[in-house]
Amino acid sequence: MTQDEAILLLEYVVAACPAQRIGEFTPDVWGELFAPYSLDEARTAVLTVAARQPFVAPADVITEIKARREERIELAHVVYDGNPLETGAQSAASRRALIAAAADGLLPPRTPAAALGTADRLALPPGEPGPYTNRVAAARAAVGQGIPTTREGVVNPRAIPCRICQALPGTSCEVRGRRMRDVHPARLDDAKRRAAGLPPVDPDEARAAEDRIRAATAALAAQAVTTEES
Template sequence: MTPAEAAELLAHCAAFDRRTIGEADARAWSRALHDVPLDDDTRGAVAEHYAHTDQWITVAQIRHLRARIRTGRIDAAHPVYDGQPGETGEQFIARRRAQITAAAEGALPERTITQAIGAGSEAKLLALAGAVGRSVDGEEPAPYVDEKTRTAMRSHLPGNRAALVELDVDCPNCRAAQRRLCRSSRGRELRGTVHGQRRDAYAVRHAQCPECGAPPSHACTTPEPHPARVRAATADRPMPNRRQLDRLMRTPPTPRENRARHTTGGQHR
């Protein structure tokens, strides 16, 4: 900004605050605003200031308000530059700066971020989201674990781990539903066993008692199932076979639910 332009800007300010200006004022403002042009944004900063206060405007306030006006245009235009093939880093910086300057001067129209990145309409995006997780052209989805890795994992799996057949019934102790692992009093899952009451409930449902002759789904003559009935129910416990292992390895693990913990003091139950 030249001294003549600074004098014109001070005259614009005097229209609001009735200040008196001289040559020294014009030279001082010209030096302080040496990198700021006298344009509509500079005049708009003055008008913005006096629209909200009757205090005399300063050079620092002109810089701040002018930058805010131009930043608002940039935010509204959402300038996106994807670059060009073969351009150098210097060319990218120069073109990106030119794009931002154009947005600040109002040369780019206002648009949403969806329009800026060239995405489709919201209806098209929702239609695509409905196809997530479905097979393409009727093809079977790729296995979660490839065959080579599956073979290596199978060779290291223990062969004497019995299935928890007791998960077929609800647990009377911890109230775990069918196919859900039992939980301890601290809320931890019991991976390799179940509660005794659940084992008894499974025995009553599926096994006949060798001692009292109670058929399946009928209670023994004692308050608790006879030990022989419990042993009979788990004697033919199935072992995980190859097909079951393959199915488990093809299925991604289910995310575990986060359990809220009290952090406000007191005993944890």
């Protein structure tokens, strides 16, 4: 909040509480106290405080602002899966940016992924065409971070979607609704192929190869049983 916005906020306070005294240096003090917050959230907090008491103290307004910010963070269920290429400091900065975005109301309330079905987890909000334009990408872009992308010669499995659990780029693989510490082997293989400049695996060919392996295994098992019976 700027000093001019602090003056506007005080005018709002006087309108809500006509009996409240405003001194010569009150705008200066309020400008310093409310510098970390936006005018809109401070004005909303003033209305809430003024509705329950005759005078509006800065401490009461700030307490109300913090309570609403914590509430938005809790409802957003912020989850940052991380990027293997980030340093610890970069990962911490990205998580702080997401939490700040949630507190500012940039990340709307959502249900935790573990409580959703696969189709719900994959669905994007209306108007968002793909994973690289979702709300998390927008929030991380504000601090110079982006959804992990592939780079030539670098194996980063989280930069590509998983063909096993359908996890989107930048998110962890899941098994029965729980996030995995590592990714599915098939996703890692796909990332290695992309880093080496090779085309992605054809799903039909992959399934055919798996069928051949299962058939060969079954044949060996049957042969072993026949040999034991002999």
